[in-house]
Amino acid sequence: MSPNQFAVTRRRFLSGLAVLGTAPWFGDLAAWPQDPPPFTGDNFDLAHQLLMDPAATLAAGAPQERPGLYDTIIVGGGISGLLSAYRLRDRRVKLLERDLVVGGVSKSASWQGIEYALGAAYILDPDPDSEDPRERAGFQLLEELGLRARTDDLERDRTLQRRVSGDGNHCIFSNRRIVPEAEVYSLRNRRFFEGVLESDRYPSVPPTDRALVDALDRVSLSAFLKNPALQRSLYGQTVGPLSRLGWEAIEYYCWGAFGTTAGETSAYHGLNFFVAESGGALVYPGGNAFIAKRLGARITRDNPAAIATGAWTLRVEREGGEFRVTTWEQGALYRYRARSVIVATPLFLAPTLIPSLPEAQRAAIATLQYRAYVVANVLLRRKADAIFRAQGLRAGYELTRVHGVDVATTPTRDLSSQKVYSDAIHADFVMGRHPSHAVLTVYRPYPCADGRQELLGASYADIEAEVRREVLAGFGPHGLRASDIEGVQLCRWGHPMIVARPGQMADGTMAAAGQSQPGLYFCHTDTMGAPAYENAFAAAHDAVAAVTGFLRV
Numbered sequence: 001m002s003p004n005q006f007a008v009t010r011r012r013f014l015s016g017l018a019v020l021g022t023a024p025w026f027g028d029l030a031a032w033p034q035d036p037p038p039f040t041g042d043n044f045d046l047a048h049q050l051l052m053d054p055a056a057t058l059a060a061g062a063p064q065e066r067p068g069l070y071d072t073i074i075v076g077g078g079i080s081g082l083l084s085a086y087r088l089r090d091r092r093v094k095l096l097e098r099d100l101v102v103g104g105v106s107k108s109a110s111w112q113g114i115e116y117a118l119g120a121a122y123i124l125d126p127d128p129d130s131e132d133p134r135e136r137a138g139f140q141l142l143e144e145l146g147l148r149a150r151t152d153d154l155e156r157d158r159t160l161q162r163r164v165s166g167d168g169n170h171c172i173f174s175n176r177r178i179v180p181e182a183e184v185y186s187l188r189n190r191r192f193f194e195g196v197l198e199s200d201r202y203p204s205v206p207p208t209d210r211a212l213v214d215a216l217d218r219v220s221l222s223a224f225l226k227n228p229a230l231q232r233s234l235y236g237q238t239v240g241p242l243s244r245l246g247w248e249a250i251e252y253y254c255w256g257a258f259g260t261t262a263g264e265t266s267a268y269h270g271l272n273f274f275v276a277e278s279g280g281a282l283v284y285p286g287g288n289a290f291i292a293k294r295l296g297a298r299i300t301r302d303n304p305a306a307i308a309t310g311a312w313t314l315r316v317e318r319e320g321g322e323f324r325v326t327t328w329e330q331g332a333l334y335r336y337r338a339r340s341v342i343v344a345t346p347l348f349l350a351p352t353l354i355p356s357l358p359e360a361q362r363a364a365i366a367t368l369q370y371r372a373y374v375v376a377n378v379l380l381r382r383k384a385d386a387i388f389r390a391q392g393l394r395a396g397y398e399l400t401r402v403h404g405v406d407v408a409t410t411p412t413r414d415l416s417s418q419k420v421y422s423d424a425i426h427a428d429f430v431m432g433r434h435p436s437h438a439v440l441t442v443y444r445p446y447p448c449a450d451g452r453q454e455l456l457g458a459s460y461a462d463i464e465a466e467v468r469r470e471v472l473a474g475f476g477p478h479g480l481r482a483s484d485i486e487g488v489q490l491c492r493w494g495h496p497m498i499v500a501r502p503g504q505m506a507d508g509t510m511a512a513a514g515q516s517q518p519g520l521y522f523c524h525t526d527t528m529g530a531p532a533y534e535n536a537f538a539a540a541h542d543a544v545a546a547v548t549g550f551l552r553v
Contacts, residue, residue, distance in 0.1 A: 039460060040118060041491040050328055051349055054314040063326050063333035070094050072547050073325050073338040075313045075353070078104025079288065080523050081344030082295040083540040088547065089303045094336060096311040096327060102296045105496050108286025109377070109489065112437040116377045116427035117287030118491040121441065123533055125164055125282040138537060145294045147284070161290070163430045164280040171396035172249065175477050178392040179402060184249050188240040192231070193275040201234055203272045205528050206538055207505070213268060217506040221254065221270030222262040244406060250274065251407040252400060255445045256422035258530065259371025259497040261412055269500040269530040283397065285430050316341055316354045316520070323519065340519040340550055342543045346370070346495055347513050347526040364512035368526070369499040372452040373445040376467040377427070379486040380438040384426060387438065387479045397429040401474045413448050420444055420470040442467060452494055464488045500530040521546050
């Protein structure tokens with residue numbers, strides 16, 4: 001089978017497989033105590049203690065031996081780990097997840113009967129008749145899980161617990177008005193982006209055209225969009241002038257998708273994401289947590305002992321022809337034995353987890369950077385149709401606020417502090433508007449190199465205050481009142497997005513950082529160089545194929 005047959009394009013398979021992270025379940029928030037609730041999401045203190053400096057924990061005593069020899073141990077229960085376990089569930093497999101609930105950043109919570117996302121919110125709808133076998137496999141996966149069918153009427157049937165969001169559900173707005181898309185992107189702009197999408201030189205992930213990687217990955221997205229000669233040489237046309245609003249929308253898109261500015265984002269990955277956004281988004285109640293829950297349920301139905309939660313993996317070591325995996329579970333150390341291991345965690349953890357990691361791989365991983373973000377769910381006492389006057393905001397799913405600023409001359413930190421959120425979504429979009437309440441899920445990225453430190457230093461009250469301020473500043477002129485806000489639930493993610501910096505794919509850094517060994521395989525969006533849904537699927541596909549081949553030997 002040709003490698004090109006399994007090259008994933010974002011358009012051909014953006015099928016909802018999310019990046020890694022962890023969060024405890026956060027229940028119904030209908031009645032809050034007087035004090036603000038704690039952050040959900042990453043447990044920074046415990047994670048740093050156990051994962052970044054586990055020596056003291058490992059020295060506490062000899063691990064208790066878990067019985068038996070597993071075919072495969074999977075470290076990490078995000079979507080890529082879950083998908084690997086699902087495909088290997090007929091074997092003796094064990095998935096070790098540090099959280100009490102699997103899913104990574106694909107988590108959800110509920111308020112007043114409205115399921116809302118704590119992280120990844122949607123996937124793109126795969127075509128069951130695509131020429132790309134991996135896109136067909138993506139549809140088949142959803143079909144197997146009971147999450148998609150050819151006969152679905154997603155436009156009208158609200159009983160299906162899924163819905164497609166198209167261009168008509170994306171609302172761009174300012175403090176004063178709903179902004180027509182024609183004011184953001186010209187017809188020439190759109191034709192160029194559509195041409196890239198339909199081109200044989202669409203930047204697919206994983207890449208198959210080395211020359212295209214060299215041409216696009218070594219420059220930033222903003223540099224590419226300012227280089228008509230490069231555009232013409234690759235695609236036979238140019239994007240033309242972009243409006244101030246166009247540059248602003250692209251900048252905020254990069255904030256939300258990558259946690260970076262357009263000037264920090266590889267043109268290869270930037271185009272891979274951006275030009276595919278004309279495809280329909282497939283949305284489930286509570287976002288991608290719906291998929292994660294279904295995967296977990298199917299895995300444990302067929303293999304009840306396959307998933308261990310609350311299991312923090314501290315070491316992965318090779319001993320003879322086997323692997324020893326040491327975990328910390330409920331205050332005690334345990335050790336598992338396995339023939340093979342899939343490491344479905346961010347790559348920056350690998351040097352600590354795997355003492356035998358080659359020095360060249362350690363050096364490559366040390367150059368990787370990550371960005372943080374917060375998901376703020378704003379709980380509203382009135383229904384959306386009663387709050388918003390504009391039809392675009394009432395019918396919309398994804399809501400993007402523009403300010404009319406020149407992003408080329410405005411410092412990113414200043415703009416981030418003033419703007420706060422990159423976009424927002426209506427949590428009740430799938431099931432139809434709630435009869436009395438609403439939830440706005442607001443994404444607050446930190447698009448600066450020291451953004452994670454900024455997040456670590458911010459209190460719950462600090463972040464809640466800025467979210468309230470800017471949600472009211474943006475949506476207030478369109479009908480939202482301060483008295484509408486019941487509360488704000490904040491979910492922090494510390495390392496969810498690898499920075500897709502220009503050059504790190506073309507110069508071999510990503511290949512070196514994600515280099516597998518016989519029996520030891522890396523399975524995460526990081527290995528593909530960007531935090532994309534299809535990248536998790538691609539990584540899981542490759543890891544499962546490699547493990548299956550290894551176990552046959």
